[in-house]
Amino acid sequence: MKLLKRVLLLLLIVIGVVIYLNYPKLNIISGYAAKNMASGVYVAHRSAASMNQYDNSAPLIELASTKVNKTESSAASTVYGLMERKAVYRDGLGAVLINDDYDPEALKIRPRRNQPIDTLPYPFGQAEPVDTIFSEVDxxxxxxxxxxxxxxxxxxxxxxxxxxxxxxxxxxxxxxxxxxxxxxxxxxxxxxxxxxxxxxxxxxxxxxxxxxxxxxxxxxxxxxxxxxxxxxxxxxxxxxxxxxxxxxxxxxxxxxxxxxxxxxxxxxxxxxxxxxxxxxxxxxxxxxxxxxxxxxxxxxxxxxxxxxxxxxxxxxxxxxxxxxxxxxxxxxxxxxxxxxxxxxxxxxxxxxxxxxxxxxxxxxxxxxxxxxxxxxxxxxxxxxxxxxxxxxxxxxxxxxxxxxxxxxxxxxxxxxxxxxxxxxxxxxxxxxxxxxxxxxxxxx
Known part of the structure; x- marks a missing residue:
């Protein structure tokens, strides 16, 4: 029984050390997952399921659980319920990880864009590319x-x-x-x-x-x-x-x-x-x-x-x-x-x-x-x-x-x-x- 208690105590100490050493990394893991998810959904117009299955399935990042809130155009992630991070989408400026410094009212301006549609074929214009055959190309x-x-x-x-x-x-x-x-x-x-x-x-x-x-x-x-x-x-x-x-x-x-x-x-x-x-x-x-x-x-x-x-x-x-x-x-x-x-x-x-x-x-x-x-x-x-x-x-x-x-x-x-x-x-x-x-x- 004493041996078992010692083993359990040692195991708890090891677990405690692992948590202590890796806890700060959870901030990075959940931050990466939340930011990647928000950008993927609101900038790239991908589904949350696709982002979770592929882009957020990398080593360590896969530990994060990430959910999307479409009402507020945001995504939030935790690692086993710990260290929640949130990213919000701002039209024209993309997604951003927020913290205590974030004030949604502080940055109201957005980049102004000019996107005329022309008749030039791609890549020099917006029309479809011209079918071209190069006899010298194999x-x-x-x-x-x-x-x-x-x-x-x-x-x-x-x-x-x-x-x-x-x-x-x-x-x-x-x-x-x-x-x-x-x-x-x-x-x-x-x-x-x-x-x-x-x-x-x-x-x-x-x-x-x-x-x-x-x-x-x-x-x-x-x-x-x-x-x-x-x-x-x-x-x-x-x-x-x-x-x-x-x-x-x-x-x-x-x-x-x-x-x-x-x-x-x-x-x-x-x-x-x-x-x-x-x-x-x-x-x-x-x-x-x-x-x-x-x-x-x-x-x-x-x-x-x-x-x-x-x-x-x-x-x-x-x-x-x-x-x-x-x-x-x-x-x-x-x-x-x-x-x-x-x-x-x-x-x-x-x-x-x-x-x-x-x-x-x-x-x-x-x-x-x-x-x-x-x-x-x-x-x-x-x-x-x-x-x-x-x-x-x-x-x-x-x-x-x-x-x-x-x-x-x-x-x-x-x-x-x-x-x-x-x-x-x-x-x-x-x-x-x-x-x-x-x-x-x-x-x-």
């Missing part, structure tokens, strides 16, 4: 590549694939429950969109990449020499922990902070600018805050992404979600359907020109595709690169927008090619090199 290989991307649905988890060649729709495929109109969360593909606003402002003569970051708190310390270029290249030298497996800088920012632009700003310098490369979602949200400083009013800031880029190139499905303070979460939270993500890639293949209008300088593409020191040729300025052959059977001029769980917009200028793939799994489960190499082989 469609058997194209079809083989598409089939390869969907061959193992349980592990690859590909949802959509689209191929543009010479500005024409060559192929597209969607799994059941998704189609050309279904918005997809880009996760960190959003970083590339955020960076593009800087290219647009540079083209308009309103800022330069070598300007010091306009952060008052840095002006009298070792951070004063950090430039916009250093931030866009993730080489500011600031401390940051990008770890999604537990409580870290990035998970605290995304699931606890009311103002996501300050997390990176408050970090100390651990190296001189350019000495290290450190991928940081906090840096992108800091850039979103700096972007806001460029405008006289909050309304102008909210309008700018749509007026200067998103609606300008017909990405009408795109929604940039904002935090409680009304800052765009440039690190992670842009939604758009697959065709609209491809429009963004086509804009970059066109070196910033869209139907005759130059949105950013052609040299901006050279800038964002120039490899950043210490990134092993994999990173430019908020875009990923193949400069040193990460994908060995794909041209080295490939550059891309990459997002969590295998969201990709690939651009290969030498092949006049854009490939968009979305899903719930990335490498090694999804063979990027294999799929892209088959597509490339099909082209002259």
């Amino acid at each position: 469609m058997d290989l194209i079809n083989k590549a598409v089939a390869m991307a969907f061959a193992e649905p349980e592990t690859q988890k590909t949802r959509t694939l689209l191929i543009l060649y010479k500005g024409h729709l060559l192929a597209e495929k969607y799994i059941d429950g998704f189609d050309k109109d279904t918005p997809i969360l880009g996760w960190s593909m959003t970083k590339s969109v955020l960076a593009t606003y800087y290219g647009i402002l540079e083209h308009q003569g309103k800022l330069e990449m070598d300007w010091p970051a306009p952060i008052v708190e840095w002006k009298d310390d070792e951070r004063k020499d950090i430039t916009l270029d250093h931030l866009l290249r993730m080489q500011s030298g600031l401390a940051w922990e990008e770890d999604y497996t537990g409580i870290s800088d990035v998970t605290r920012m995304l699931f606890l902070d009311s103002d996501m632009t300050v997390a990176q700003k408050n970090k100390e310098a651990i190296a001189e600018p350019t000495e290290i490369w450190n991928y940081s979602s906090g840096t992108t949200n800091l850039l979103s805050g700096i972007l806001r400083q460029q405008f006289r009013s909050h309304q102008e800031y909210l309008d700018f992404p749509y007026a200067s880029l998103i609606d300008k190139i017909g990405m009408y499905s795109m929604v940039m979600e904002a935090d409680i303070a009304g800052n765009y979460v440039g690190s992670s939270y842009a939604w758009a359907n697959t065709r609209d993500w491809a429009r963004f890639g086509q804009l970059y293949l066109n070196k910033g020109n869209w139907n005759g209008e130059q949105l950013f300088d052609s040299t901006w593409v050279d800038y964002i595709t120039t490899p950043t020191a210490h990134s092993n040729g994999t990173y430019g300025a908020h875009f990923w690169l193949n400069a040193e052959g990460k994908y060995p059977d794909v041209p080295k001029d490939l550059f891309s927008c990459n997002g969590f769980e295998g969201q990709y917009v690939f651009m290969i200028p030498s092949k006049d090619l854009v490939v968009v793939r979305t899903g719930l799994a990335e490498e090694p489960y999804f063979d990027v090199n294999g799929v892209l190499s088959n597509i490339v082989k099909a082209l002259p």
Whole structure:
């Protein structure tokens, strides 16, 4: 009996320690589930059942129980009844996790959008794409590549694939429950969109990449020499922990902070600018805050992404979600359907020109595709690169927008090619090199 009591006591101690160590993580788990659910239902117009079955079934996240309240456009999650988190949907600004700082009356303005319907065929307009036959393209290989991307649905988890060649729709495929109109969360593909606003402002003569970051708190310390270029290249030298497996800088920012632009700003310098490369979602949200400083009013800031880029190139499905303070979460939270993500890639293949209008300088593409020191040729300025052959059977001029769980917009200028793939799994489960190499082989 004494032995049994000791075993039970030991077991209780172990359980207590496990709960103590993991209880704070419940905040992140329920926060992720609630935010993902609210965005999926109200931005992407997916069913709550589908979101629970697929998107919220990831390890640990599956522990959350999430319910939708359509009366108040919200979603709430708990983990075994503990640590409830709630996310609410705001038209035009997407879903946001709320906390004690949230005041539903504080942010009444919304981004103004202009979405004229034209007669130009996709991707340059809103009409259906023109059927085009390219005699030089091996469609058997194209079809083989598409089939390869969907061959193992349980592990690859590909949802959509689209191929543009010479500005024409060559192929597209969607799994059941998704189609050309279904918005997809880009996760960190959003970083590339955020960076593009800087290219647009540079083209308009309103800022330069070598300007010091306009952060008052840095002006009298070792951070004063950090430039916009250093931030866009993730080489500011600031401390940051990008770890999604537990409580870290990035998970605290995304699931606890009311103002996501300050997390990176408050970090100390651990190296001189350019000495290290450190991928940081906090840096992108800091850039979103700096972007806001460029405008006289909050309304102008909210309008700018749509007026200067998103609606300008017909990405009408795109929604940039904002935090409680009304800052765009440039690190992670842009939604758009697959065709609209491809429009963004086509804009970059066109070196910033869209139907005759130059949105950013052609040299901006050279800038964002120039490899950043210490990134092993994999990173430019908020875009990923193949400069040193990460994908060995794909041209080295490939550059891309990459997002969590295998969201990709690939651009290969030498092949006049854009490939968009979305899903719930990335490498090694999804063979990027294999799929892209088959597509490339099909082209002259």
